Amino acid sequence: MNAPMNTAPVAAKKLKVATTSLAGCFGCHMSFLDIDERILKLLELVEFDRSPLTDIKHCGPCDLGLIEGGLCNAENVHVLREFRKNCKILVAVGACAINGGLPAQRNHLDLRDVLEEVYQTEYLLGRAGIPNDPELPLPLDKVHPIHEVVKVDYFLPGCPPPADAFWKLLTDLLAGRTPTLGHGLLHYD
Amino acid sequence: MTETDTIDAVLDRHRRDGTRLVQILREIQEQLNWLSPATLTRVAEGIGWPRAMVSGTASFYSFFHTRPRGKYCVLWSDNITDRMLGNAELMDAMCKKLWLEPGRVSEDGLVSVNTTSCTGMCDQGPALLVNYRAVTGMTTARLGEMVGLIREQKPVAEWPAEWFKVEDNVRRAGILLGGDFVPGSALKAALSRATAYATEASNFRSVKESLPAGMAGPLTMLDEMGKSRLRGRGGAGFSTRMKWEACRNAPLKAGHTRIVVCNADEGEPGTFKDRVLLTSHADLVAEGMTVAAYAIGATRGFIYLRGEYRYLLEPLEHALARRREAGLLGRSILGTQGFDFDIEIHLGAGAYVCGEESALIESLEGKPGRPRIRPPFPVTNGYLDQPTVVNNVETFASAALVALHGGEWFAAHGTEKSSGSKILSVSGDCERPGLYEYPFGVTVRQVLEDCGATDTQAVQISGPSGICVAAEEFGRRIAFEDLATAGAFMVFDESRDMFGVARNFAHFFAHESCGFCTPCRVGTTLVRNLMDKIARGHGSPYDINELFKLHRVMQGASHCGLGNSACNPVFDTLNKFRPAYERRLKSLDYEPAFDLDAALSQARQMTGRDDAAAHLTNEAEA
Amino acid sequence: MTTDLTFQLDGEDIAFTPGQTIMQAAKAAGVYIPHLCWHPDFPAHGSCKLCTVKANGRFGSGCTMEAQAGMVVENRTAELDDKRRTLLQMFFVEGNHFCPSCEKSGDCTLQATAYELKMMSPHFDMFYPDRPVDASHPDVLLDFNRCIMCSLCVTASRDVDKKNVFAMGGRGILGRRIHINSESGKLADTDFALTDRAAGICPVGVILPKRKGFAVPIGERRYDKAPINEQVKEPLKEATP
Numbered sequence A: 001m002n003a004p005m006n007t008a009p010v011a012a013k014k015l016k017v018a019t020t021s022l023a024g025c026f027g028c029h030m031s032f033l034d035i036d037e038r039i040l041k042l043l044e045l046v047e048f049d050r051s052p053l054t055d056i057k058h059c060g061p062c063d064l065g066l067i068e069g070g071l072c073n074a075e076n077v078h079v080l081r082e083f084r085k086n087c088k089i090l091v092a093v094g095a096c097a098i099n100g101g102l103p104a105q106r107n108h109l110d111l112r113d114v115l116e117e118v119y120q121t122e123y124l125l126g127r128a129g130i131p132n133d134p135e136l137p138l139p140l141d142k143v144h145p146i147h148e149v150v151k152v153d154y155f156l157p158g159c160p161p162p163a164d165a166f167w168k169l170l171t172d173l174l175a176g177r178t179p180t181l182g183h184g185l186l187h188y189d
Numbered sequence B: 001m002t003e004t005d006t007i008d009a010v011l012d013r014h015r016r017d018g019t020r021l022v023q024i025l026r027e028i029q030e031q032l033n034w035l036s037p038a039t040l041t042r043v044a045e046g047i048g049w050p051r052a053m054v055s056g057t058a059s060f061y062s063f064f065h066t067r068p069r070g071k072y073c074v075l076w077s078d079n080i081t082d083r084m085l086g087n088a089e090l091m092d093a094m095c096k097k098l099w100l101e102p103g104r105v106s107e108d109g110l111v112s113v114n115t116t117s118c119t120g121m122c123d124q125g126p127a128l129l130v131n132y133r134a135v136t137g138m139t140t141a142r143l144g145e146m147v148g149l150i151r152e153q154k155p156v157a158e159w160p161a162e163w164f165k166v167e168d169n170v171r172r173a174g175i176l177l178g179g180d181f182v183p184g185s186a187l188k189a190a191l192s193r194a195t196a197y198a199t200e201a202s203n204f205r206s207v208k209e210s211l212p213a214g215m216a217g218p219l220t221m222l223d224e225m226g227k228s229r230l231r232g233r234g235g236a237g238f239s240t241r242m243k244w245e246a247c248r249n250a251p252l253k254a255g256h257t258r259i260v261v262c263n264a265d266e267g268e269p270g271t272f273k274d275r276v277l278l279t280s281h282a283d284l285v286a287e288g289m290t291v292a293a294y295a296i297g298a299t300r301g302f303i304y305l306r307g308e309y310r311y312l313l314e315p316l317e318h319a320l321a322r323r324r325e326a327g328l329l330g331r332s333i334l335g336t337q338g339f340d341f342d343i344e345i346h347l348g349a350g351a352y353v354c355g356e357e358s359a360l361i362e363s364l365e366g367k368p369g370r371p372r373i374r375p376p377f378p379v380t381n382g383y384l385d386q387p388t389v390v391n392n393v394e395t396f397a398s399a400a401l402v403a404l405h406g407g408e409w410f411a412a413h414g415t416e417k418s419s420g421s422k423i424l425s426v427s428g429d430c431e432r433p434g435l436y437e438y439p440f441g442v443t444v445r446q447v448l449e450d451c452g453a454t455d456t457q458a459v460q461i462s463g464p465s466g467i468c469v470a471a472e473e474f475g476r477r478i479a480f481e482d483l484a485t486a487g488a489f490m491v492f493d494e495s496r497d498m499f500g501v502a503r504n505f506a507h508f509f510a511h512e513s514c515g516f517c518t519p520c521r522v523g524t525t526l527v528r529n530l531m532d533k534i535a536r537g538h539g540s541p542y543d544i545n546e547l548f549k550l551h552r553v554m555q556g557a558s559h560c561g562l563g564n565s566a567c568n569p570v571f572d573t574l575n576k577f578r579p580a581y582e583r584r585l586k587s588l589d590y591e592p593a594f595d596l597d598a599a600l601s602q603a604r605q606m607t608g609r610d611d612a613a614a615h616l617t618n619e620a621e622a
Numbered sequence C: 001m002t003t004d005l006t007f008q009l010d011g012e013d014i015a016f017t018p019g020q021t022i023m024q025a026a027k028a029a030g031v032y033i034p035h036l037c038w039h040p041d042f043p044a045h046g047s048c049k050l051c052t053v054k055a056n057g058r059f060g061s062g063c064t065m066e067a068q069a070g071m072v073v074e075n076r077t078a079e080l081d082d083k084r085r086t087l088l089q090m091f092f093v094e095g096n097h098f099c100p101s102c103e104k105s106g107d108c109t110l111q112a113t114a115y116e117l118k119m120m121s122p123h124f125d126m127f128y129p130d131r132p133v134d135a136s137h138p139d140v141l142l143d144f145n146r147c148i149m150c151s152l153c154v155t156a157s158r159d160v161d162k163k164n165v166f167a168m169g170g171r172g173i174l175g176r177r178i179h180i181n182s183e184s185g186k187l188a189d190t191d192f193a194l195t196d197r198a199a200g201i202c203p204v205g206v207i208l209p210k211r212k213g214f215a216v217p218i219g220e221r222r223y224d225k226a227p228i229n230e231q232v233k234e235p236l237k238e239a240t241p
């Protein structure tokens, strides 16, 4: 107990991490950055693949994928599947990825009514009509949390999850522990 | 008569007694077609209950309509046996002919068509209820005629009588179905059997607890019950003598009496033997109840008759009236001073859970049929807190035979732990569906042979909450020692898909869960959704694990037998007919439950797009 | 022979008085048994099943089962906590629990229990049911999206307030819900008042006083300060007008 071993991870290889925001607000990413100076320590241990933090457009083979946001449109589904295909471990980060969150509040409404209200009501975007540009992803009729479409390995709740929770998750994973969050870190709000 | 007059007349007939709320609501609905908000308010005022409780009860029962319903309300019995006889196709055809969507009332308010849980006509399906009257043996021809009559708005009372004919279909009779019972004979035997000791003992109790004086023999009757080793026929197989004795010994509060309840809810899909007992052997059943009253010192009795058997109400009322005239019910039965007992009939209103004895009692008290916390048990704190015996119809019929012939005679039938006989309701893939009464101990194989079943793959014993036995188990016996049963015996031949069978049952439980406790309320729906997911071809081994997990949670944690056994059919078929599931699984380890491409269809429609990017494949492009 | 009125709860001796339930005895001893629908002031309802324990090897509800001398009761075992987590997930998928916008967050028994049992996700597919919000009453908002059907409001209104403003009605997952005691079904048309016991009894964020939003900031609320299992003996704080 009193003979501290040097327990710095035998960082033979850096952990490759990809992150993305689907139907989310980037709040989770912002919170992640709140780990402040620990990010420097983190960068010694991990390397970022596709992420808003990098400019990589497609996710390559990774050790870890962090997904913020739920599934609101076809594009979200494609990105999620790309992540699932490439990431050994997939983590749903934040309320939206875990239960649909704020965007899922539209699930009580019919998509038809939503689109009509937004694009065909005079005082909103009335004149524009419903856009049909093939470049635009089509919305799903309901918003879904990501675990309803792919298998998710871990969940990091919170809206957003506190920076310390990110840190705990990553350090647990780096150390090969099953991630756990204690009192104060596990939050749904 | 105005609506208020109608409501008030019903209220008065029931002495404005809130405990009769389920009966009040049914009778009002029979006249006014539905229970409007104003009706519920008036009823609440009439019985002096909070309105929220009245609407709480009205909204619990499937057969009560708190929104306008069609003038003709057609409900197709949706047990798996009806399915096997083609009810889905017939219902579909009916909806097409009437330009209807299932579950919706037609725009002119004329008709609605939907499904309902098993109506207890499995031996003569496909069956349906029209305005809560049972119709059997539906065919395409009958369907066409029926649609015509609905369009013509011909009152149901004027429809062809043969449509409403319900056959007994007794194929094999034993001591219950074959006997030549003389009303009153069992009671006379019971009264004459008293020993001096028993007379004295019951008289002693009578002083202490205001049981009628001069009443001889209740203890002897209990002794005979003990010798008979009769066990309850409603499924659990509890010793009838012990139940009666516990009720008899339960202390009475001032103004209370003991109560005898006949459980004629017969809601377990595939069970229809109580229907026949009440149709053709009503005296035997009522006499068994009266014997029970005599043995435990009860003065009030109820028959809780399932709403699906509404057509039996009048015949049963007549049977009871005849018994009153013959001195077999009412005051001083058979001239015995102080032996007072009478029976009322309460109709259920479409809720399987009301077969659970404490939920049944709640319903008798005018409330939603929610199983109570036990203990205390009904034998000490039952109907309006009074000591109450609840037994199955067949149990009472058997008890009458015990009274008539003695316990030893009865115990000579059947096996060591299962005395007497058992009536099986046989349906499904066999030549001669109907009732088969055997001494306990008969093998499944024997029954299959007798009913003309060939190439049998499986038999569902005791309904969805019972057990599914596969061919290699057909040597097993119907008895409490081996296969305990409430009576259902549904036969599936090699052509049937056992996954489909389990899925039908999963839908049944999700529909019938009372919603009181979390594991069953949510669990039955999760199980149904998983079964539907697998049926749509979106299942994966992950979902199979989920089913096992839900089984484990629901079985231990549910509040009553419904939730505890709701996963049985899924569990049994997963263990015995796994390939029926595996055939449908994707080889992937995870698949979404919903159709991703379909989830884009609304957006496609609204944007007019159909390009590649406007679609999603459903299999993950792994 | 002396009658020793104790039973074992996870190996610990718990004293009880005859007639006490396992839950009551455990609470008196300061031991946490997870529960949602049980409230010390009212008879047990027995619906949530979070309190499921194993007594002498058999599952049962701790809030309804009477303690017996010498009984051996399992409470916080991995097996039971797994079941409880599944039950919690059932609550989260059957309703609409969007904690970030819920006034009860931090004071909510459901949420705190889910933290205690380390519920990381709702796990199942969400039902997203359509449930009404009743804003008709001048002082109180009802948001049934979060109702866990514990019936505490029913009991409190009936037994304490003598008003019967609420009743449980309907059947099954689709039907079961709170009925309000008025023909319109609106709370404004009842004699409900903010001073009713029922106004403060809801363990989740259904019955909420209006214009009180976020008076105590998130982060400083009851279960922010300490986890629920450390507050067994604390009196329940009920929202007061």
Ligand SMILES: Cc1cc2nc3c(=O)[nH]c(=O)nc-3n(C[C@H](O)[C@H](O)[C@H](O)COP(=O)(O)O)c2cc1C
Pocket (backbone or CB within 6 Å): B231, B232, B233, B234, B235, B236, B237, B238, B263, B264, B265, B266, B267, B268, B352, B353, B354, B355, B356, B357, B358, B390, B391, B392, B393, B395, B560, B561, B562
């Ligand atoms: C969900 C459920 C439904 C039941 N349905 C019936 C029924 O329809 N008829 C019946 O006799 N017993 C039914 N039972 C069993 C009753 O609770 C009770 O055990 C039985 O009526 C006792 O009668 P017995 O001792 O004569 O068998 C049901 C139990 C459960 C849990």
Ligand code: SF4
Pocket (backbone or CB within 6 Å): B353, B370, B371, B512, B513, B514, B515, B516, B517, B518, B520, B521, B558, B559, B560, B561, B562, B563, B564
């Ligand atoms: S197990 Fe099902 S039917 Fe029984 S009380 Fe619970 S919810 Fe109701």
Ligand code: SF4
Pocket (backbone or CB within 6 Å): A188, C096, C097, C098, C099, C102, C103, C104, C105, C106, C108, C109, C110, C111, C146, C204, C205, C206
């Ligand atoms: S009631 Fe509780 S669990 Fe539900 S949203 Fe509010 S804080 Fe979250």
Ligand code: SF4
Pocket (backbone or CB within 6 Å): C146, C147, C148, C149, C150, C151, C152, C153, C154, C178, C201, C202, C203, C204, C206, C207
């Ligand atoms: S409104 Fe609140 S107190 Fe009432 S049943 Fe729902 S959760 Fe319980």
Ligand code: FES
Pocket (backbone or CB within 6 Å): C034, C035, C036, C037, C038, C045, C046, C047, C048, C049, C050, C051, C052, C061, C062, C063, C064
């Ligand atoms: S606390 Fe016991 S069932 Fe809810």
